Amino acid sequence: MQQTSLHPMLNVAIKAARAAGAIMSRASLDLEALRINTKSPNDFVTEVDHACEGVIIETLLGAYPDHGILAEESGRTHGAKHSEFVWIIDPLDGTTNFIHGFPVYCTSIALAHRGVVQQAVVYDPTRNDLFYATKGRGAFLNDRRLRVSKRTRMSDALIGTGFPFRRGDNFKRYLKMFEEVMQQCAGLRRPGAAALDLCYVAAGSYDGFFETGLQPWDIAAGSLIVSEAGGLIGNFTGEADYLHQREVVAGNPKIYAQLVQTLTPYSRVIKEDELNAPAPAAPAEPVAVPAAKKRGPVRIKKTEGDDAPL
Template sequence: MSQALHPMLNIAIKAARTAGAIINRASLDLDLLKINTKGPNDFVSEVDRAAEQAIIETLLGAYPGHGILAEESGRSQGAKDSDYVWIIDPLDGTTNFLHGFPVYAVSIALAFRGQVQQAVVYDPTRNDLFYASKGRGAFLNDKRLRASKRTRLSDALIGTGFPFRKGDNFKRYVQMFEEVMQHCAGLRRPGAAALDLCYVAAGYYDGFFETGLNPWDIAAGSLIITEAGGLIGNFTGEADYLYQREVVAGNPKVYAQLVQILAPYTRVIKPDEPAATPAAGAALTPEQALAATAAAPAPAEPAKKKGPVRIRKADMPRDDDAPF
């Protein structure tokens, strides 16, 4: 890497590569892995836990006074009241990994008083390192990342993720999917949100949307997108998305068009409603709630909102393998 990196970013990169090595070794013999189920279609393997522990040991070894918010261990490690909080997903795309499908990544972000400042997403199967420091641009390995320049949704390739946990609103998602599908050039669903967000930053996708995501899925990718000139927000185009369990991202033009389509489907949590519950054990202080979330400047104003969207009642075409 040619440019001088922030010391905290360097530590995050070291932690991500350490976790990636653990994941790559385990991928050579998937049959030997011990796997537990957190819920229907929600798996955790000993690799997730080993990678997470390696990341935490690396980060706290360098910064013992920092806080930790990690997928598998919640806030059980690190300082509980630090302004600095590392937000960690040791293996985003566990289901892909367990099947040998090579789309998964390590995601590490550092938030200072609710603002994401440093971000790393490492794809161990390709040895691709996406990273960003706030105000200093986003990079893939040594290459500066820029969001795409496509302006029309009809020309755009959009990424998404299907809901998969019990309790997710499948019917609502299928309606969104149908409407976006009819307005764009193509939809893709590889299955690792951290990488999906990096693909928006790299310009591989022109936009992305998903529901049901947790903070560790999107914290790092959100900064990488904004540092590449993209926008990220909730379905109504606001910067409060980290705990809203809905996210939309894209280059500025496509982002605005996606917000226009997705706004009627928003489930934004109002101030008088209980916040989305983080992972078990993740007791967050207000400072760490990252409600402001803004990895980025406030998103540009979306296109004028239209009235409620009419969903056609005709069934979507499907084949025998359709997941709906």
């Protein structure tokens, strides 16, 4: 890979990602020694997460001290608070896999300028796979240009997903969409690291991907890698406002369109006029937004943990 031809900011992100990957690789040799804390049921954090995040932030701010930071473990406590440039970091995506010795995990680093992702790196240390992209310059795996798959029929498609696992996730809602997609496609996969899942869409290994409950740091880097590989990414109604909506669908253009058609009824997006409509006479379950009514202004249903706009 000719790193000399890469954008300087991307080069710094690659250096940070490789440093984090080296920490993961060393720690993976002695998992019994890991100190593991539980953030919430089924949501773990280790000293490796913190060490990786520390070396990433140190590397990025060493080169760009006036940039902002949004990181999974430390939030916005580091970096400049009001910079137009914000690094969005997941130091170890797939922590549960990591602590079990299941070799599907990575580090994810993205740089957003005024809320638009411009640089992206996802590094898988177990395979030494470096996925990266600069806006407008394509997506790559090591030195190979990435393109999404050409499959057009859902019956031929391999789809990636992620299971909801945190308290407060809507399991019944997920199982319904899981059942629908499963019956339409050739197979569903759930390796357990969303950043890598998006890279697999970009590489054409998956034809599509969907998940709920994700945070900006899970998908920021992968979203640019998908779009630079010719894929589409959005929320369940097919709109581009997905970073803070905790729902994402991605795929090659044909499969993406079919996934959106299936997933639209399960979207959390609520139309403005429905929010302002008179309350029903009797209590009722929330009504999903029909596909035909998804035009016009939308409002994001905020949930605990949602971040302010970038």
